[in-house]
Amino acid sequence: MMITEEIILRELSKIIDPDFQRDIVSLGFVQDMVIDGGTVSFTIELTTPACPLSPVFQKQALDLVGDLPGVEKVLVNMTAQKREARKTDAESGLKDVKYILAVSSCKGGVGKSTVAALLARTLGARGASVGLLDADIYGPSIPTLFNLHETGVRAAPDQKFLPNEAEGIKLMSFGFLAGDGPAVLRGPMVAQYMQQLLHNVAWGELDYLIIDMPPG
Template sequence: MATKEQILKKLQSVPYPGYSRDIVSFGLVKEVRACGNMAALKLELVTTEGKAGSKLRPSIEQALRELGITEIDLQINEKTTAEANAEKLAVRQAAMNNSLAGVQYKIAIASGKGGVGKSTVAVNLAFALKALGKKVGLLDADIYGPNLPMMLGLEGKQPRSANRKIVPLERDGVKVMSLGFLAPSDTAVIWRGPLVSRAIEQMLRDVDWGELDFLLIDLPPGTGDAQLTISQKLVLTGAVIVSTPQPVALSDAMKGLRMFQKVNVPVLGVIENMSRFLCPDCGKEHDIFGYGGAREAARREGVTFLGDIPIIAAVRVGGDTGAPVVLAQPQLEVAKRFLKVAQNVLEEVEAQAEVAPKRFVF
């Protein structure tokens, strides 16, 4: 009468087809039961073509017969690599959908190039929506330059975990998650595309966002891995494009706009940031980077112009000190403009509510 241990030892003499390594050390034997001259085995294989099981069966049965086992129940579950990957993807997607089940609107905040104030706009837009009575979350998907911890006064703080989920930090009622909470602020993130995609996916899947009206996703500049991951993994309500007025910034911004259109993500509109300098002394506006370029680009592309935000020191200071201007100085004209932009975004979202974007298939 063979024992489980004897069977496993014997199976160590059965190599995997095409390899010198045996099926036990490969971890393919998932279950072994033995009773008298009977044995039941279960193997799970992932192969390229799905043909290894038929090659292994005779060798396994022969090895068991050499132990005096005459009644053999051998179950070999074999999947191709493509099938196994599809199952893993489905599990991850289900977990992500569950994590975001309470989020009504998911909006990407994007720009074609860096330095246009996208994160500043995202932060103040979040608090403007909060001021309009909405429940808001803010995800920092700018993996290479996660600035939201500094801009929100949350540097050095770390989110806690509960029920195997990450609980996002909060700033004045807005939920926040950033890679900057998990890595030292002075450490450079030097990652290739797959790592970037996995990091973003994890922040979507493993964070307990709870019930939200809006989840704003602050994307890195450009049209790379982060943008494609978000477009692939989420059914976005839409994207908001941030640009400064000058042509060199608008050229890249329009590339970002067209990328979202190509992957069937509605573009809710364009925001012109750093649109004129608002003099704190005389109240006059001066065109430093030009004026009206984003409005004209939006008209040309057939999308909504959501509003313009002037240059004012209070916005920059608020970002550097963790005191967003909408939150810290709501009486300022620039804060009121953010509120107007938020109202326009809200109207666009409600207009898009009945239009479900198609999922982009890679």
């Protein structure tokens, strides 16, 4: 059997990030793949250098790809995103967003998410193209407000997340990735995941992107 990138990515998609509850391929972690005869090399770029799952992911990748017929050698380079290497608007999903509006509050339970959803609905009803980002990693509520409990997230060909849509509004929430249960995340990774949700979403052309900020 001829080894192709598609076959290798299909095997690597069996590796699941427990925080995102998605595979490392759809998250865009697998990069720089080279196939040279029976030798396969690629990079797995994680969100933080301190990720304790790095050796686990590396071993899983070595085992999965190494077991493929025709593969004689596997080289897996583990790396992490650099904090200073932030995406420009032109590289991120925000390049076609005209205005970004943030809705915040000093504490939770005061109706902040309801206001954000109402603002998005009102702007949409007036003919604007609107997106709504649920930035509350620990207590996402947008899936509940739009009755999208069973909705997951799909990936575009460029590995960006495709936002869900309801009432003509493009929606992205950690709740679509993790479900309705409480999220248990390693503290240093929260900011990195927020960068993923903000920049790694194919928002398309929007007049307004409403961000429902976490309390505090």
